[in-house]
Amino acid sequence: MITKMRKIGNIGVALIALIAMVSCKNDLEPNYQYMPNMYSPVGYETYGEYNIEAFENGQAAKLPVEGTIPRGFQPYDYTNTPEDIARAKAELKNPLEYTEESLASGKNLYTVYCAVCHGDKGDGIGILAQREKFLGIPSYAAEGRLITEGAVYHVQMYGLNTMGSYASQTNEEERWQITQHVMNLKAALEGRPIVEPKKMSEVDASQMLLTGDAMAEPEMLEEDHTDTH
Numbered sequence: 001m002i003t004k005m006r007k008i009g010n011i012g013v014a015l016i017a018l019i020a021m022v023s024c025k026n027d028l029e030p031n032y033q034y035m036p037n038m039y040s041p042v043g044y045e046t047y048g049e050y051n052i053e054a055f056e057n058g059q060a061a062k063l064p065v066e067g068t069i070p071r072g073f074q075p076y077d078y079t080n081t082p083e084d085i086a087r088a089k090a091e092l093k094n095p096l097e098y099t100e101e102s103l104a105s106g107k108n109l110y111t112v113y114c115a116v117c118h119g120d121k122g123d124g125i126g127i128l129a130q131r132e133k134f135l136g137i138p139s140y141a142a143e144g145r146l147i148t149e150g151a152v153y154h155v156q157m158y159g160l161n162t163m164g165s166y167a168s169q170t171n172e173e174e175r176w177q178i179t180q181h182v183m184n185l186k187a188a189l190e191g192r193p194i195v196e197p198k199k200m201s202e203v204d205a206s207q208m209l210l211t212g213d214a215m216a217e218p219e220m221l222e223e224d225h226t227d228t229h
């Protein structure tokens, strides 16, 4: 009796194993490949090193065509030299309208990135200045400093001495929003009137989002292209 039960048990196990094996069988593919790299192509690694003529720079990944920029990237024409700092201070102008939205965003970003050093009011007495972690943080109203819109934008791009760059944390639009807020802090510190935000209904929509403009560009290029043919 016990041996019979065992036999039935064994048959059961064998059946289940058989069903499992058969159910995985795929008639469309060979079930066993001898040296698969004789049949299947071997892909090139994107950044692998290859001494092949087809790869000019020795790797499968090509360099971008000269003079091209990634989508959404905004070129910045000023370097971090004294001449270019002076040029940015003099000629770089805020392209954004002052709206409630842009000022609110600017204030928010300023609180996140700048206030620890420069203080909520821009007087240079942020928490890190109070604790003497950073020295020499100027007030935005400091005499002898030419703090223009261009200066505020430029210093965010490159930093200045102990102040670091914020170019990787913020995009172009955000840096101009921060600049608007800083210019208003400066005006308040100097007792001048601040720029009051425009109502949304008064704002030309095309002036609102720099990033929106940048995205629209390729379409415009295409239109130009068809016009000339």
Ligand code: HEC
Residues within 6 Å of the ligand: 110, 113, 114, 115, 116, 117, 118, 128, 134, 135, 136, 137, 138, 145, 146, 147, 151, 152, 155, 156, 160, 161, 162, 163, 164, 166, 178, 182
């Ligand atoms: C770690 C502290 C720190 C943080 C954070 C910081 N700054 Fe500064 N900032 C400084 C110091 C220090 C200087 C003075 C640098 C110098 O003149 O050597 C300075 C200078 C400046 C100036 C004057 C530039 C000029 O041309 O004289 C501006 C404008 C400015 N910061 C804006 C900002 C903005 C906007 C942010 C946030 C995005 C920010 N800072 C974040 C420390 C900081």
